[in-house]
């Protein structure tokens with residue numbers, strides 16, 4: 001197997017993003033880190049990502065990175081987040097991933113975000129309101145309530161180009 005995509009999600013967006021990203025590769029395994037923690041040593045290319053709540057990636061991704069960073073470090077890799085406020089994405093990436101990690105990735109990007117207020121628990125709604133009233137009312141100018149296919153395509157293309165350069169063939 002050439003490409004491993006792992007993700008952590010609460011609302012399902014990072015799972016959708018992982019699946020859409022996966023559609024650009026032919027030899028790919030996609031894993032929800034809540035269910036399984038695959039060993040990256042069996043793969044040539046690693047893509048990892050997480051949804052964002054309160055500016056922070058989710059625990060399953062943190063745990064997997066703690067377990068496997070030494071194995072991930074030398075691989076061709078890319079990192080994504082799924083978050084709603086695109087103008088916050090650079091800061092979120094900076095605060096959650098070290099400079100070394102970001103610099104060693106082919107690409108580090110937000111792929112957009114979405115959430116359905118109806119599916120949130122009462123306490124999550126309260127937390128969300130505390131986090132940003134605008135997220136709920138949709139008043140934020142650059143609020144993006146959906147995944148961004150253009151960004152997903154650009155992410156996949158950057159990875160495929162880097163694979164091509166390194167002669168890692170996706171078949």
Ligand SMILES: Cc1cc2nc3c(=O)[nH]c(=O)nc-3n(C[C@H](O)[C@H](O)[C@H](O)COP(=O)(O)O)c2cc1C
Pocket residue numbers: 008009010011012013014015050051052053054055056082083084085086088112113114115120124127128131
């Ligand atoms: C409780 C809560 C807190 C959130 N906090 C942030 C935030 O700090 N910054 C942001 O850009 N988006 C925030 N969002 C939006 C999420 O990042 C967005 O819903 C994303 O798609 C979640 O990914 P997931 O569905 O894979 O869990 C928040 C959403 C919820 C429900």
